[in-house]
Amino acid sequence: xxxxxxxxxxxxxxxxxxxxxxxxxxxxxxxxxxxxxxxxxxxxxxxxxxxxxxxxxxxxxxxxxxxxxxxxxxxxxxxxxxxxxxxxxxxxxxxxxxxxxxxxxxxxxxxxxxxxxxxxxxxxxxxxxxxxx
Amino acid sequence: xxxxxxxxxxxxxxxxxxxxxxxxxxxxxxxxxxxxxxxxxxxxxxxxxxxxxxxxxxxxxxxxxxxxxxxxxxxxxxxxxxxxxxxxxxxxxxxxxxxxxxxxxxxxxxxxxxxxxxxxxxxxxxxxxxxxxxxxxxxxxxxxxxxxxxxxxxxxxxxxxxxxxxxxxxxxxxxxxxxxxxxxxxxxxxxxxxxxxxxxxxxxxxxxxxxxxxxxxxxxxxxxxxxxxxxxxxxxxxxxxxxxxxxxxxxxxxxxxxxxxxxxxxxxxxxxxxxxxxxxxxxxxxxxxxxxxxxxxxxxxxxxxxxxxxxxxxxxxxxxxxxxxxxxxxxxxxxxxxxxxxxxxxxxxxxxxxxxxxxxxxxxxxxxxxxxxxxxxxxxxxxxxxxxxxxxxxxxxxxxxxxxxxxxxxxxxxxxxxxxxxxxxxxxxxxxxxxxxxxxxxxxxxxxxxxxxxxxxxxxxxxxxxxx
Numbered sequence: 001x002x003x004x005x006x007x008x009x010x011x012x013x014x015x016x017x018x019x020x021x022x023x024x025x026x027x028x029x030x031x032x033x034x035x036x037x038x039x040x041x042x043x044x045x046x047x048x049x050x051x052x053x054x055x056x057x058x059x060x061x062x063x064x065x066x067x068x069x070x071x072x073x074x075x076x077x078x079x080x081x082x083x084x085x086x087x088x089x090x091x092x093x094x095x096x097x098x099x100x101x102x103x104x105x106x107x108x109x110x111x112x113x114x115x116x117x118x119x120x121x122x123x124x125x126x127x128x129x130x131x132x133x
Numbered sequence: 134x135x136x137x138x139x140x141x142x143x144x145x146x147x148x149x150x151x152x153x154x155x156x157x158x159x160x161x162x163x164x165x166x167x168x169x170x171x172x173x174x175x176x177x178x179x180x181x182x183x184x185x186x187x188x189x190x191x192x193x194x195x196x197x198x199x200x201x202x203x204x205x206x207x208x209x210x211x212x213x214x215x216x217x218x219x220x221x222x223x224x225x226x227x228x229x230x231x232x233x234x235x236x237x238x239x240x241x242x243x244x245x246x247x248x249x250x251x252x253x254x255x256x257x258x259x260x261x262x263x264x265x266x267x268x269x270x271x272x273x274x275x276x277x278x279x280x281x282x283x284x285x286x287x288x289x290x291x292x293x294x295x296x297x298x299x300x301x302x303x304x305x306x307x308x309x310x311x312x313x314x315x316x317x318x319x320x321x322x323x324x325x326x327x328x329x330x331x332x333x334x335x336x337x338x339x340x341x342x343x344x345x346x347x348x349x350x351x352x353x354x355x356x357x358x359x360x361x362x363x364x365x366x367x368x369x370x371x372x373x374x375x376x377x378x379x380x381x382x383x384x385x386x387x388x389x390x391x392x393x394x395x396x397x398x399x400x401x402x403x404x405x406x407x408x409x410x411x412x413x414x415x416x417x418x419x420x421x422x423x424x425x426x427x428x429x430x431x432x433x434x435x436x437x438x439x440x441x442x443x444x445x446x447x448x449x450x451x452x453x454x455x456x457x458x459x460x461x462x463x464x465x466x467x468x469x470x471x472x473x474x475x476x477x478x479x480x481x482x483x484x485x486x487x488x489x490x491x492x493x494x495x496x497x498x499x500x501x502x503x504x505x506x507x508x509x510x511x512x513x514x515x516x517x518x519x520x521x522x523x524x525x526x527x528x529x530x531x532x533x534x535x536x537x538x539x540x541x542x543x544x545x546x547x548x549x550x551x552x553x554x555x556x557x558x559x560x561x562x563x564x565x566x567x568x569x570x571x572x573x574x575x576x577x578x579x580x581x582x583x584x585x586x587x588x589x590x591x592x593x594x595x596x597x598x599x600x601x
Contacts, residue, residue: 010385016392054381084384086377086426104387104419107395 001025002047002118007037007063008082009055013103017050017082020107021114034058038066041074048117053083053091064095064126078117079124082110096125156343160336164329171325175318182314185243189307192240197300199233200260204293207267211274211282219275226271230264249306256299263292376429380422387422391415424551427482438476439586442507442514443468445477449484449505456492462501464488469507472586473514475563480583483559484518486552487579491520494540496574513565513582521576530571556581 004026008014011032018028029046031037033055041049051060058066060081068075081092084103092100099117101110206226213219237257244253266289273282391412398408446468457464473480484505495501504519525533529540536554556579560567564584571577 010389012389013385013392016389016396019396020392084381084388086380103384104391104415107392 001027003044004028004048004050004114005031005037005040005046006050007031007034007055007060008050008052009033010052013052013082016107017110020111021050024111024114026114034060034063034066037063041067041077042072045074046077048114049077049079050114051079051081051095053081053085053088061091061095061126064097064124068124068126075126076123078121080110080113080117094127096127098122156336156340160332163332167325167328167332171321174321178314178317178321182311182318185245186307186311186314189240189243189246189249190304190311192236192243193300193303193307195236196233196240196256196260197297199229199236200263200293200296202229203233203264203267204289207270207274207286210271211286213274214277216275223271233260244303246306246310249303252299252302252306256296256303259292259295259299263289263296266292372429376426380426383422384419387415387418421551424555427551427555438474438479439472440475440477440480441470441472442480442516443470445480446484446505446507448481449488452481452485453488453492456489457501457503460492460495460501462492462495462503465502465504467504467506468516469509471507471509471514473563473583474586475559475565475583479559479563483556483581484516486556487518487581490552490579491518491522491577494577495520495522509585510582512585514585516581516583517578518581519576519578524571524573524575524577525569526573527571529573530569530577533569534567 004021006014006017006021006028008017008030009032014030014032018030021028029040029044031040035058037049037051038058040046051063053060060083064075064079067077078099079095079097081088081095081097081100082103082105083091083100085091088100088102092098099113099122101113203226206222206229210219210222210226213222237260240253244250266285270282270285270289273285394408394411394415398405446466450464450466453464475483488503488505491503492501499521502521505516506519507514507516523540525540532538533540534553534557537550538553539550557567560581560583566582567580569577569579
């Protein structure tokens, strides 16, 4: 069982993801933007973050960069990017994570990717975002 | 963003633009006209001075000399004793008088200046009078009446004086005429010079003003064009961002549908057929979003670039191999190596779309036979993608590149109806053209014509040059 944080501004997506992942035995917490996500992560360190890209207040890549800037060890948490944004591979390269899946995805693929992330625990290497200049 | 609309040239602007050359032509024509008019007037004045005044002076002097000659002859006659010589002098006198009459006849028509006809008539009268008197002297001289003839000759002297005065008057009239002609010539010359200088100054002023106006207009046009190009870039970027936003926002709910369907499927395994339909619907919608995104982004991306046709076709052959193998089809490739003016990725998408269509719209009763061929055609490169599939009617062939068009009989097959629109947009954005030769039930041959790479580079260089 792993502690997961789902950061997605789409309530339905977040709720369904949470439901599927909970069924797999994981503990899920939900945030609706990057700032809420940071609060949840700082409150309790998760094992993995499922992160959307485009969100209000603070977008996904910027949230990842904030974790790096804070330099509190939280930047080592693996990140799975799940988004319908155009050019997701480029965004993933910017965040520095090998785990990404374009919406709409099959839930099995998403669950599989989460398992890989939890197993490998590849550390992201985010760079400053250019999504919100 | 300021609204920038290219304007058509208004008539007043046209006048400003074409004004200077028209003015120069007008200046040349007007100057020549003035020269011609001046030349006519000068010619008249010169003709008057030469043909009238100077000729008149010459004739008057000739007549004066003639009278003097008559007088001399009469004096020689008086002192002569030999009758033969006297007769000879008389003949000479007759000839001299005849010469006078001829000269007077020549002078008559040109004696037209103010006071000249009257003075000439007076001269004629005085000469007539003198001739009568001289005849009297001759008669006396023939009789050798020395004293009488001398006295008679003395009575002629006042008449000769009068003739001298008449001649002097005529000479003065003609000299005055000649001087007036010369003054008129100088005045004409001065007037012509003034007119030319005035005209030249006016033309230069108007041409200068028009030149400034043209320069300002060109600068304004350049600025408008620059703003228009910038606005276009911004709008393309906005369109691109909008398309991305739409795709993102559609994919979110689609994920929800997909996940919800999966969840329900797990709970209700008996309805797996319905969930398969739901998944297929999600798949079609996903493909539609991807195609719409591709279609809207063709213009925003730059299709300029260089692609090696043989390399791209090789890559497409690898891409298509699994689906061709699945239908047990065959792909023949025969392309002449060349570089074309289109980005590598977009050309790959063009050929992939055409190849995928060939697989999708194959005839089930015959094995798929597909060929990709390419040849250099002058400055362009032509690619053919041939198949032995379902083909299409001429009416369908005319519409096949329109967005969302799907031919009759293939609507049950998966597809968005955007693939060929994307092909057309990419090819046309790269400066090429696309078409299809097809017959229902006998397969299709799609052709794509693209500029060779050096031609595209040259066009880009020319475009840059034009911008500068």
